[in-house]
Amino acid sequence: MHETVIPVSPDWAEGALINRARYEEMYAQSIADPEGFWRDVAKRIDWIKPFTKVKDVSYDPADFRIRWFEDGTLNVSANCIDRHLAKHADKTAIFWEGDSPTEMRNITYQQLHDEVCRFANTLLAHGVKKGDRVTIYMPMIPEAAFAMLACTRIGAVHSVVFGGFSPDSLAGRIQDCGSTVVITADQGIRGGKTVPLKANTDLALTQCPDVKHVLVVKRTGAKVPMMAGRDVDYFEFAATMPTTCKPVEMGAEDPLFILYTSGSTGKPKGVLHTTGGYLVYTAFTHEVVFDYRPGDVYWCTADVGWVTGHSYLLYGPLANAATTVMFEGIPNYPNVSRFWEVIDKYKVSIFYTAPTAIRALMRDGEEPVKSTSRASLRLLGTVGEPINPEAWLWYHRVVGEERCPIVDTWWQTETGGILISPLPGATDLKPGSATKPLFGIKPELVDSNGNILEGAVSGNLVLADSWPGQMRSVYGDHQRFINTYFRTYKGKYFTGDGCRRDEDGYYWITGRVDDVINVAGHRLGTAEVESALVENTKVAEAAVVAYPHEVKGQAIYAYVTLKAGQPVTDTLADELKKFVAEHLSPIAKPDVILFTPALPKTRSGKIMRRILRKIAEGDTSNLGDTSTLADPSVVSELIERAKQTS
Numbered sequence: 275m276h277e278t279v280i281p282v283s284p285d286w287a288e289g290a291l292i293n294r295a296r297y298e299e300m301y302a303q304s305i306a307d308p309e310g311f312w313r314d315v316a317k318r319i320d321w322i323k324p325f326t327k328v329k330d331v332s333y334d335p336a337d338f339r340i341r342w343f344e345d346g347t348l349n350v351s352a353n354c355i356d357r358h359l360a361k362h363a364d365k366t367a368i369f370w371e372g373d374s375p376t377e378m379r380n381i382t383y384q385q386l387h388d389e390v391c392r393f394a395n396t397l398l399a400h401g402v403k404k405g406d407r408v409t410i411y412m413p414m415i416p417e418a419a420f421a422m423l424a425c426t427r428i429g430a431v432h433s434v435v436f437g438g439f440s441p442d443s444l445a446g447r448i449q450d451c452g453s454t455v456v457i458t459a460d461q462g463i464r465g466g467k468t469v470p471l472k473a474n475t476d477l478a479l480t481q482c483p484d485v486k487h488v489l490v491v492k493r494t495g496a497k498v499p500m501m502a503g504r505d506v507d508y509f510e511f512a513a514t515m516p517t518t519c520k521p522v523e524m525g526a527e528d529p530l531f532i533l534y535t536s537g538s539t540g541k542p543k544g545v546l547h548t549t550g551g552y553l554v555y556t557a558f559t560h561e562v563v564f565d566y567r568p569g570d571v572y573w574c575t576a577d578v579g580w581v582t583g584h585s586y587l588l589y590g591p592l593a594n595a596a597t598t599v600m601f602e603g604i605p606n607y608p609n610v611s612r613f614w615e616v617i618d619k620y621k622v623s624i625f626y627t628a629p630t631a632i633r634a635l636m637r638d639g640e641e642p643v644k645s646t647s648r649a650s651l652r653l654l655g656t657v658g659e660p661i662n663p664e665a666w667l668w669y670h671r672v673v674g675e676e677r678c679p680i681v682d683t684w685w686q687t688e689t690g691g692i693l694i695s696p697l698p699g700a701t702d703l704k705p706g707s708a709t710k711p712l713f714g715i716k717p718e719l720v721d722s723n724g725n726i727l728e729g730a731v732s733g734n735l736v737l738a739d740s741w742p743g744q745m746r747s748v749y750g751d752h753q754r755f756i757n758t759y760f761r762t763y764k765g766k767y768f769t770g771d772g773c774r775r776d777e778d779g780y781y782w783i784t785g786r787v788d789d790v791i792n793v794a795g796h797r798l799g800t801a802e803v804e805s806a807l808v809e810n811t812k813v814a815e816a817a818v819v820a821y822p823h824e825v826k827g828q829a830i831y832a833y834v835t836l837k838a839g840q841p842v843t844d845t846l847a848d849e850l851k852k853f854v855a856e857h858l859s860p861i862a863k864p865d866v867i868l869f870t871p872a873l874p875k876t877r878s879g880k881i882m883r884r885i886l887r888k889i890a891e892g893d894t895s896n897l898g899d900t901s902t903l904a905d906p907s908v909v910s911e912l913i914e915r916a917k918q919t920s
């Protein structure tokens with residue numbers, strides 16, 4: 275807990291889009307009259323047919339609905355591109371910085387228009403229609419953005435799968451949403467290493483007989499096998515396509531995209547976002563949280579495979595006619611000054627990244643930062659996991675030279691956009707706190723019985739009302755949506771996060787209270803990692819927990835029981851780590867594997883994860899209530915083994 279308070283500077287208080295008085299007035303209005311508030315905000319979007327109804331929401335499972343701007347129609351790509359052309363045709367929409375500093379592209383709004391239309395026409399030529407799901411498995415190249423926007427232009431629903439996921443994970447996501455078209459690249463390239471995207475796709479598709487077309491974008495030019503009749507060389511085909519394509523009129527509640535994310539149980543959920551509310555919410559929050567102005571160069575380092583890459587690399591900024599930087603590489607390639615060099619190269623004024631990147635770069639000291647100018651920077655942001663005060667203060671002092679406020683933005687794939695965050699001209703900052711709710715957001719803390727807790731207190735974070743960017747369903751399983759988020763606490767959306775509120779009404783997110791873990795800002799379910807482990811023929815049972823990690827925030831600790839007669843060899847732990855990397859994702863690779871003859875279970879057979887977490891954290895002095903253990907000797911045995919492993 276950190277006591278530092280960094281007040282809004284006089285410059286910011288005076289010059290910001292929203293100062294403190296304005297925040298308070300707008301917040302009060304947004305809560306008192308949500309319909310009026312959002313009706314006004316929604317004017318920032320061009321509607322083909324204006325909406326008459328603003329909000330129709332009920333969180334009661336028996337009468338459930340979430341609808342915003344329901345009878346309005348619009349097109350997302352027209353809002354992100356066409357409407358800017360009259361004034362901004364030659365303005366840079368995307369600065370693309372390649373993995374190698376020698377590769378770059380400058381894409382104007384006019385070029386973005388032309389390329390998106392070409393892509394849209396290519397999709398149409400391959401039979402993609404409004405409502406069809408298209409899976410995008412791409413590196414961080416402009417064609418990934420073109421592909422996403424092209425889907426929105428013709429009303430197709432994109433499902434972007436992060437390029438770091440395995441063939442099995444890709445296959446599961448393609449099957450779940452029933453895509454018949456997949457867009458990929460020959461290879462990706464990150465940190466000088468290639469990623470075999472097409473080869474992974476080929477493997478995945480052995481499990482996906484319904485996929486008819488694979489559009490392959492050339493990135494590295496590597497020779498990859500092309501299956502006749504199925505695989506299409508994208509550039510070759512697109513060269514023949516026209517650079518105009520009429521945007522399809524979409525209903526505000528028509529699906530816009532699906533993005534798979536991990537939950538506490540079962541396989542990843544297809545989080546479904548719809549068209550009107552999502553665009554209104556991301557455009558609005560991008561402007562107010564980042565104090566975005568027309569002259570800014572804005573850089574969000576997230577991959578398009580995550581929600582941050584959807585909402586704050588593409589849709590929010592482009593809807594605001596911003597110049598957005600898209601970066602293919604990693605923070606420490608070819609050297610650890612890369613982020614700051616890119617900031618100088620494009621004169622980035624707003625920089626948004628993840629705490630894990632800051633913690634990793636902190637380890638290399640101040641010199642690699644100070645050797646760059648960063649004079650263009652005026653605002654910094656973080657997202658994805660709690661930021662520890664040490665990292666926050668370093669980011670503020672070394673990177674921002676105490677001149678740039680930091681917006682610590684709390685939100686989720688499910689929320690579509692930022693819900694709790696400082697506004698740089700309005701909110702005094704406390705390192706480690708996401709501070710205050712944005713407009714229309716009603717956070718509450720509840721105990722495990724759902725009682726609302728008042729004042730300075732810790733509890734489970736719920737949201738008492740809807741906002742336009744909220745997810746609308748779990749694709750293909752609406753009941754799962756209602757059960758997961760709206761049944762735990764009656765009439766409220768449950769976030770899955772624990773949170774403390776201090777005496778100033780500031781919110782401090784403390785991390786997940788469910789079986790979701792957050793490794794370097796990447797969200798994973800313990801159940802997913804466990805099922806990847808038990809897929810290995812040597813493994814009988816596995817239990818996975820998180821433990822604190824200096825750079826990654828959390829790391830994975832796996833307890834593994836082998837099948838009878840299976841010896842623990844010196845190489846087995848590494849073999850299993852590799853197995854998880856290949857079958858799920860390198861992100862999900864356990865840091866520690868502890869072999870054990872048995873797991874601590876209750877008499878009813880439930881694994882006692884609380885105890886496993888304590889052992890992983892090395893905190894075995896107080897294990898809490900162990901009276902329900904079926905066999906207490908398992909625990910002392912585990913503690914012994916853990917000591918030997920660490």
Ligand code: WTA
Nearest residue numbers: 657658659660682683684685686687783797
């Ligand atoms: C965590 C990423 C603390 C949180 C946009 C949430 C955070 C989960 C913050 C969602 C933050 C995100 N401070 N924790 N500023 N931002 N989280 O779906 O636990 O990948 O529930 O969305 O990340 O992760 P997701």
